[in-house]
Amino acid sequence: MNLIKNVIASIISKKVKYLILLFIFFLLGNFLIVAIGISDASSSAISISRQKLNPVIVLENNKEGYSLDNSKLQHIISDKNQMLKDDRVKVYNKLYYMNLYSEKTIPVPMENDEYKYSKSYDGMQLVCNNTTSMIEIFDGTYEIVEGRFYNQQEIDNDQKVILVTKEFAQLNNLELYDTISFTTFADIDDMQKYFDNDFDGYIEFEIIGIFENNESTYGKKYMDVRDYPQNTMLAPFSAIEHYEDISSLASTKMMNDVKNLNDEITYFAIHHYENINPIIKLNDPNDLEQYVTEYQEKLNPYFILNSNNDAFLKYGKPLDIITYFADFLLMFVLINMVIMISTIICIFVKMREIEIGILLSMGIRKFNIILQMFIEVIIIGFIGISLSFFTGKIIAQKYGSEVLSLSVVQDNIVEDEQKGIYSFGNEKDYFENIDQQDIFENFQVNISSDIIIKIYLLSTIIVFISSLIPSLLIMIFDPNKILSHKD
Amino acid sequence: MVILKIENVTYSYKDGGYQRVILNDLSYEFQEGKFYTIIGESGSGKTTFLSLIAGLEKVKSGKIYFKDKSLDQIGYSNYRRNDIALVFQHYNLINYLSAIQNISLAMSKTKKKIKKQKYVGYALLKKFGIGKSKSDRSVTKLSGGEQQRVAIARALASNVELILADEPTGNLDKSTEIEIISIFKNLALEYNKTIIVVTHSSDVSDQSDIILRLVDGKLVEMK
Numbered sequence: 001m002n003l004i005k006n007v008i009a010s011i012i013s014k015k016v017k018y019l020i021l022l023f024i025f026f027l028l029g030n031f032l033i034v035a036i037g038i039s040d041a042s043s044s045a046i047s048i049s050r051q052k053l054n055p056v057i058v059l060e061n062n063k064e065g066y067s068l069d070n071s072k073l074q075h076i077i078s079d080k081n082q083m084l085k086d087d088r089v090k091v092y093n094k095l096y097y098m099n100l101y102s103e104k105t106i107p108v109p110m111e112n113d114e115y116k117y118s119k120s121y122d123g124m125q126l127v128c129n130n131t132t133s134m135i136e137i138f139d140g141t142y143e144i145v146e147g148r149f150y151n152q153q154e155i156d157n158d159q160k161v162i163l164v165t166k167e168f169a170q171l172n173n174l175e176l177y178d179t180i181s182f183t184t185f186a187d188i189d190d191m192q193k194y195f196d197n198d199f200d201g202y203i204e205f206e207i208i209g210i211f212e213n214n215e216s217t218y219g220k221k222y223m224d225v226r227d228y229p230q231n232t233m234l235a236p237f238s239a240i241e242h243y244e245d246i247s248s249l250a251s252t253k254m255m256n257d258v259k260n261l262n263d264e265i266t267y268f269a270i271h272h273y274e275n276i277n278p279i280i281k282l283n284d285p286n287d288l289e290q291y292v293t294e295y296q297e298k299l300n301p302y303f304i305l306n307s308n309n310d311a312f313l314k315y316g317k318p319l320d321i322i323t324y325f326a327d328f329l330l331m332f333v334l335i336n337m338v339i340m341i342s343t344i345i346c347i348f349v350k351m352r353e354i355e356i357g358i359l360l361s362m363g364i365r366k367f368n369i370i371l372q373m374f375i376e377v378i379i380i381g382f383i384g385i386s387l388s389f390f391t392g393k394i395i396a397q398k399y400g401s402e403v404l405s406l407s408v409v410q411d412n413i414v415e416d417e418q419k420g421i422y423s424f425g426n427e428k429d430y431f432e433n434i435d436q437q438d439i440f441e442n443f444q445v446n447i448s449s450d451i452i453i454k455i456y457l458l459s460t461i462i463v464f465i466s467s468l469i470p471s472l473l474i475m476i477f478d479p480n481k482i483l484s485h486k487d
Numbered sequence: 488m489v490i491l492k493i494e495n496v497t498y499s500y501k502d503g504g505y506q507r508v509i510l511n512d513l514s515y516e517f518q519e520g521k522f523y524t525i526i527g528e529s530g531s532g533k534t535t536f537l538s539l540i541a542g543l544e545k546v547k548s549g550k551i552y553f554k555d556k557s558l559d560q561i562g563y564s565n566y567r568r569n570d571i572a573l574v575f576q577h578y579n580l581i582n583y584l585s586a587i588q589n590i591s592l593a594m595s596k597t598k599k600k601i602k603k604q605k606y607v608g609y610a611l612l613k614k615f616g617i618g619k620s621k622s623d624r625s626v627t628k629l630s631g632g633e634q635q636r637v638a639i640a641r642a643l644a645s646n647v648e649l650i651l652a653d654e655p656t657g658n659l660d661k662s663t664e665i666e667i668i669s670i671f672k673n674l675a676l677e678y679n680k681t682i683i684v685v686t687h688s689s690d691v692s693d694q695s696d697i698i699l700r701l702v703d704g705k706l707v708e709m710k
Contacts, residue, residue, distance in 0.1 A: 002588075002591050002592065002595045005588060005591075006581075006584065006588065006592065009583050009584050009585075009588060010583050012583070013582070013583030013625075014583070355581060355582070358579045358580075358581060359581070360564075360567075361541075361543060361567065361573055361579070362567065362568070362572075362573070362592075362593065362596060362645075363564055363565070363566070363567030363568025363569065363596060364568070364592075364596050365564065365568075479543055480538050480543035480544045483543075483575065483579065484534065484538070
């Protein structure tokens with residue numbers, strides 16, 4: 001209690017000196033907030049930009065790799081499976097696509113029919129996956145509005161369950177638990193003769209869920225009706241596996257018959273779900289680079305792990321530059337804070353030599369004298385830093401944006417042809433675009449409670465380090481010399 | 488009863504190429520409850536002697552015992568904190584604190600727990616003629632005599648048995664000097680404190696129980 005009273009009395013008695021110290025803390029506090037604020041805003045913008053680019057990993061076959069040493073392939077397959085069981089993996093898709101047609105239902109018509117590619121593709125598209133969730137469920141592309149997603153039991157028991165879009169359900173007056181029949185053959189009448197006795201070419205599903213497909217059609221000008229997001233359906237792969245086998249057999253028969261080829265086309269069953277390459281989403285997007293590097297090494301040269309990293313590095317470059325700038329500024333400010341505050345405290349200690357000599361002559365512990373001085377500086381420091389929060393935030397936002405605009409690359413539109421590189425087969429493109437505007441919008445300096453705590457903590461550490469030399473000075477003070485010199 | 492025992496203390500320092508001896512194999516025993524004054528020529532080593540017995544400086548040769556324990560055993564800082572109090576010519580109060588805060592500081596430094604510090608502090612200051620309103624004032628706003636009385640009150644506040652003073656009346660006028668000396672006298676008499684005062688003033692030394700003169704590095708009893 002006495003210590004605090006003494007501290008307050010000491011500060012009040014040295015108003016001018018402490019006002020100078022307060023101003024220095026205020027000044028340095030602004031730099032500190034600018035550096036930390038920019039660094040944090042930039043990290044956050046990197047994270048948001050990464051999210052906007054969609055931080056997924058697409059495993060692609062490396063055709064060149066397959067012609068190399070195939071003896072390692074078994075190992076590679078094991079590593080490929082292992083990468084899906086990694087703790088960092090949140091969810092993964094291994095998608096199998098199947099075209100569906102039905103006489104009793106109609107597909108949802110496209111908003112702008114004039115761009116429809118072909119009438120013969122007027123069907124639906126079944127997206128099959130053998131896991132109990134999908135990336136699209138997590139990222140909100142598919143939003144279940146009624147019912148549920150299929151579960152493990154249904155996958156294991158090959159249950160024919162399906163999820164349809166809200167628009168498809170409304171258009172065809174379908175409700176949960178209704179059954180619905182589809183065929184994969186566009187012209188089923190012509191195929192009847194190739195079917196076995198117990199196969200009519202249809203597969204019947206029970207509707208267990210209705211979802212909204214928020215997938216964007218932007219840029220997909222020449223789209224088939226079946227590719228229209230509202231005509232997407234979801235089912236477990238196990239539900240259609242047997243049907244696909246029989247259908248393939250019928251198709252093989254038909255092709256051998258119709259085309260009258262010399263060499264008979266061999267029946268090709270689809271038992272290759274394990275070979276479908278996954279699309280992986282991690283729990284933390286910041287683990288992306290490390291995860292990719294780790295598994296790319298293992299899967300070389302057979303597979304390529306594509307995380308759209310080139311695009312991210314390209315568009316994240318301004319943020320990297322500003323992060324370096326902020327880190328440099330932070331280091332510069334911290335070093336200067338220590339030097340300046342240390343010097344000021346040393347001067348203060350020297351000016352208070354007699355007071356310290358008196359206290360030492362009374363037998364007051366040196367530790368207590370140092371503690372009082374430390375508390376005095378900390379109080380002034382906290383007041384100065386607190387005042388600088390208001391101005392620091394404004395400066396950080398203003399100068400952060402300016403530095404950012406200076407370092408933004410000019411060609412910031414992802415080329416359309418580049419997108420093709422990242423597309424997975426003929427299906428979905430998992431990667432999104434970002435542009436300069438996104439980067440600017442994502443760069444927001446917010447002085448959050450975490451930053452405030454960080455700044456106070458840093459200030460305390462700085463004052464502590466800055467007090468080391470003055471403390472040593474106090475440690476070597478000799479009260480006898482000080483007081484005899486005074487007398 | 489002996490409170491402070493000086494045993495064969497020698498103190499010298501180099502002055503140019505010449506070794507100057509200040510205290511020469513000095514031995515003396517200070518008794519409890521007595522008021523001592525030490526007089527001597529300028530440069531005779533009075534203040535050096537006081538610094539040594541105050542534990543502000545370490546003895547290089549010989550020993551100083553406080554109640555049968557050497558200062559090395561007690562620890563110089565501990566000794567200053569718990570066993571003695573110092574009164575200086577320039578009062579040496581903490582100038583940004585009020586009189587009562589200076590007293591509280593002295594009370595809080597010792598290992599002896601003093602309850603109701605503020606109440607005791609005000610009572611103590613009142614005893615030395617410093618009323619409550621003056622007690623709450625910054626010490627820089629008090630007169631020289633009042634500051635010295637606060638310094639003595641501070642010495643007493645830490646409840647030690649030995650009070651050492653270096654020219655405590657050097658900055659004071661005659662009437663205040665008499666006042667301060669009578670305070671010291673009473674401290675020895677009423678509170679059984681041992682008072683050792685270094686002075687030039689014969690008015691002060693005349694009031695003490697024992698006058699010691701520092702001659703050729705040795706203490707000689709004059710009275």
